[in-house]
Amino acid sequence: MENKKFKIIKKKEILKLLESLKKEYSIFVPIEDNGDARFSEFKSGQDIFWDYRNTKISPKEILFPQAETLFCFGPGAEVKAEGSTPGGKDYLIFGIRPCDAQAISLLDKVFGGEDFEDPYYLERRKKTTVISLACSKPQIDCFCTSLKGKPENEEGADIILFDLGEDVLAGAVTKKGEKFIEKQNKWFKDAGQSDVDKKDKLMDLSLNKIKSQIDIQNIKEKLDNAFNDLLWNEIHQKCLGCGICTYFCPTCHCFDITDEINPKAADSKTPEGKRVRCWDSCMYPLFTLHASGHNPRPTYKERMRQRIMHKFNYCPENFKEIFCVGCGRCIRNCPVNLDLREVLVSLMSLGSLCKDKKI
Amino acid sequence: MIEKIKETVKKLFKENKIDIFIGYSEGTLPLRSTPCFITRSEDIEKLVWNSYCSNNLAVYLPRFFVSQRGAKDAKLPRIGILAKGCDGRSIVGLIKEHQIPRENIYIIGIHCGGMINTKKIKKVDIVAAEEKNDKVLVEDEDKKKVELKKEELLADMCKTCQYTAPAVYDILLGKEKQKTKKEDREAFIKEFEKKPLEERWEYFQEQISKCIRCNACRQACPNCYCKECFAEQAKPRWIGPTNDISDVMFYQIGRIFHQAGRCVDCGACVRACPMGVDLRVFTYKLIKDVKEFFEYEAGVSLEEAPPLATFKQDDKQEFITEP
Ligand code: SF4
Ligand code: SF4
Ligand code: SF4
Ligand code: SF4
Ligand code: SF4
Numbered sequence: 001m002e003n004k005k006f007k008i009i010k011k012k013e014i015l016k017l018l019e020s021l022k023k024e025y026s027i028f029v030p031i032e033d034n035g036d037a038r039f040s041e042f043k044s045g046q047d048i049f050w051d052y053r054n055t056k057i058s059p060k061e062i063l064f065p066q067a068e069t070l071f072c073f074g075p076g077a078e079v080k081a082e083g084s085t086p087g088g089k090d091y092l093i094f095g096i097r098p099c100d101a102q103a104i105s106l107l108d109k110v111f112g113g114e115d116f117e118d119p120y121y122l123e124r125r126k127k128t129t130v131i132s133l134a135c136s137k138p139q140i141d142c143f144c145t146s147l148k149g150k151p152e153n154e155e156g157a158d159i160i161l162f163d164l165g166e167d168v169l170a171g172a173v174t175k176k177g178e179k180f181i182e183k184q185n186k187w188f189k190d191a192g193q194s195d196v197d198k199k200d201k202l203m204d205l206s207l208n209k210i211k212s213q214i215d216i217q218n219i220k221e222k223l224d225n226a227f228n229d230l231l232w233n234e235i236h237q238k239c240l241g242c243g244i245c246t247y248f249c250p251t252c253h254c255f256d257i258t259d260e261i262n263p264k265a266a267d268s269k270t271p272e273g274k275r276v277r278c279w280d281s282c283m284y285p286l287f288t289l290h291a292s293g294h295n296p297r298p299t300y301k302e303r304m305r306q307r308i309m310h311k312f313n314y315c316p317e318n319f320k321e322i323f324c325v326g327c328g329r330c331i332r333n334c335p336v337n338l339d340l341r342e343v344l345v346s347l348m349s350l351g352s353l354c355k356d357k358k359i
Numbered sequence: 360m361i362e363k364i365k366e367t368v369k370k371l372f373k374e375n376k377i378d379i380f381i382g383y384s385e386g387t388l389p390l391r392s393t394p395c396f397i398t399r400s401e402d403i404e405k406l407v408w409n410s411y412c413s414n415n416l417a418v419y420l421p422r423f424f425v426s427q428r429g430a431k432d433a434k435l436p437r438i439g440i441l442a443k444g445c446d447g448r449s450i451v452g453l454i455k456e457h458q459i460p461r462e463n464i465y466i467i468g469i470h471c472g473g474m475i476n477t478k479k480i481k482k483v484d485i486v487a488a489e490e491k492n493d494k495v496l497v498e499d500e501d502k503k504k505v506e507l508k509k510e511e512l513l514a515d516m517c518k519t520c521q522y523t524a525p526a527v528y529d530i531l532l533g534k535e536k537q538k539t540k541k542e543d544r545e546a547f548i549k550e551f552e553k554k555p556l557e558e559r560w561e562y563f564q565e566q567i568s569k570c571i572r573c574n575a576c577r578q579a580c581p582n583c584y585c586k587e588c589f590a591e592q593a594k595p596r597w598i599g600p601t602n603d604i605s606d607v608m609f610y611q612i613g614r615i616f617h618q619a620g621r622c623v624d625c626g627a628c629v630r631a632c633p634m635g636v637d638l639r640v641f642t643y644k645l646i647k648d649v650k651e652f653f654e655y656e657a658g659v660s661l662e663e664a665p666p667l668a669t670f671k672q673d674d675k676q677e678f679i680t681e682p
Contacts, residue, residue: 276599339386
C-alpha cells in the first residue's frame, strides 16, 4: 500500500459517521452479546466493540442468514420473492475481521459463480460495502497465516481499518472503498507517515502473536489420493456429529430447503405456506439421506471425510481456493476439542505409500 | 491416579480383554482434555486424568453396536471405558435400553472430584493452564499468571453431584469423594420452582432465544441415540429445521421431555452448547419429579425397571389430571 492511500479518522467520529449513514445503509457492527461478540444492526447511541477478538458466530449470517423465506405461496395468494435487503437499503458491514472478509470472497464464488447464481445472496452482496478491521490481538487458535491470510489481509474488504488507539487508519482496497471514502471525505484527514509507522509496528506485533502455524501447502495434492486412506477411521472417532464446526464456519455454505405449511390459513388470500432455506451441515446424517432410505454417507467417518475433503480438496478443484480461512471457530467451539489443525497435520503426514492403501 | 489408570488399561490389553479403550488425552487448547480412542498399547501413554475430562464418554458406545444390531454372528467389539459417576450412570441407562451389551463393556470406574467449567473463567486470553491440587494456574499472553481455586470453577452439576463414582463397574479406582447434601443439591431447583410461572417462562424464553439449533446438546447426550430424531423427521414433519423461536422451542421441549427418567444430570448438553444455553433446571426438575413420584433414579441399578417401561397400580397420577 502506498502511504498516500491512507486516511485517518478519530475513533469518536466514527460513531457520528455511522449515525449519518443510517438512512442510506443497514449497518452491521460488532457488539458485545452475552459475553461474546456478535454482529448486530447498529443502533443510535450504541458503542462498537472495538477490542473484540472475533465474533462467535461468523458474519456470514448477514449475507447468508441461517434461515430465510424465499417466497410464500398458496391458492390465490401472490407468490412473492422475499429475501432482499430490508427497506431496500444498502448494507454496510463494519469492522469484520480480515479472515471473515476473505471468507466473503469465497462465498462469492459459490453463490455468484460461473455455474450458479443465487439471486438472494447476490442481491444483498451487490449492495454491500465491507469495511474490515485489522487484528491487533489474534487468539491462540487463529491460524490464518497457515492459509492465505494475515492480520491485515485485504481480500474481500473494500476498506481496511487499523485501530491505533484514539485514531483509526483507513485504507481503501477496492474502487468501491475509494468512492466510499471520497464521498465521506469530510470525516477523514490524510494520514501522516507517523500514523503509517504506528500501523506497521502494530501489525508486526500482531503477526508475532500468531503462534499457531501448520504447513499445509500441498494439502490439495495430498488429499487427491487420500479418499480411501485408513486414517479416516481414526480422524472422526471423537466427533459427535453436531453442527457447530460447519454452522460457525464463515465459508460453509450448505443449505436445506423446506416448505412450511400453515394449515390454519383457510381464506385463500393469505399464503398457505412458505419456502424456507436454512443452514444445513454435512456432519448431519440426514444431509445425504436419500428418499429411498439409502445413505451414501452412513457413518461419522464418511461425514467427517466430506467436511475435510470439501474444504481442502473439492473446493480447490472447483474454485481454485481452499475453503478455510483459518479463523479457528471450529476449533474453539468444538465440544470435544476435535482440532482441525491436528487433522490437517496428520493428513499431511500421509506418505506416497498410502495411495494404494485400501480399507 | 493416571498411573493406576494406565496400568489397568495395559493389563486389559495384555490379557486380551478389550479391543478398544475410550479415555481422555491432552487437548490442544488450555483447560481442555479430549476424548481418546486407544487400540494400540503404545498409545496408552497418551492418557490423562485431570479436571478437564468433562465429556461424557458413554455417548460413543452405541455407535459401536448400531450396525451390528440384528446381525447374528457379527463380532462385537469389546470396549474398555473410563467412567466418572455420570458416565457410569449413562452406561447403565444404555445397557437397560438395550443399546449396548453389558458383557462387551469393561467399565473402569473412577471417583471424580468434579470438572471445571471453563466458561466460569472470565479471562479471555488464556494461553496456558496448569492444574495443581485444588488450584488452577492460568497464564495470559503477556505471561501474567493468575491462580484460581478449582472449587470456584466447578461446573454447576459437579458442585452438587450425588454420584461421583459409577454404581456399576468392573473395577473402581481412586478415593471416595464427599457427597453433597440433598438440601444443597436441590436448592437451585427449589428456588426455581418458587418463581411465578411468568418468570419461569421468561427464563426458558431467554435461554432458547440464544439457541442456533446446532444440535450439539443432543449429540453430546448419551440418551439421544435415536437414528432419526423427531426434530428432523421428514415424514411426518413435526417441526421445522430453522432457528426460528417456535422451532427451537419445540425442539428443546421435545428433547427435555425425552429425558424423563433417563437424565443423569451429567450436564453434557450444557457443556456442549456453544451459545451458553442452560436448560438444566428443566432436566433436573424431571429428575426430582421422577424420584418423588416413582422413587426411581436413572443409572444407578441394572435391575430396577425404568418408570417409563413399567406400570404399577399405585403410580402417582395426579400430575396428569391436575398439572
Ligand atoms: S464441532 Fe466437533 S463434534 Fe461437532 S461435528 Fe464438528 S468436529 Fe464433530
Ligand atoms: S474450517 Fe474452521 S478455521 Fe477454517 S474457516 Fe472454517 S471455522 Fe474457520
Ligand atoms: S459440505 Fe460441509 S464442509 Fe462443505 S460447505 Fe457444506 S457444510 Fe461446509
Ligand atoms: S457430574 Fe459428577 S461425576 Fe459427572 S463430572 Fe461432575 S462431579 Fe464428576
Ligand atoms: S447446543 Fe446450544 S445452540 Fe446448539 S442446539 Fe443445543 S441449545 Fe441450541
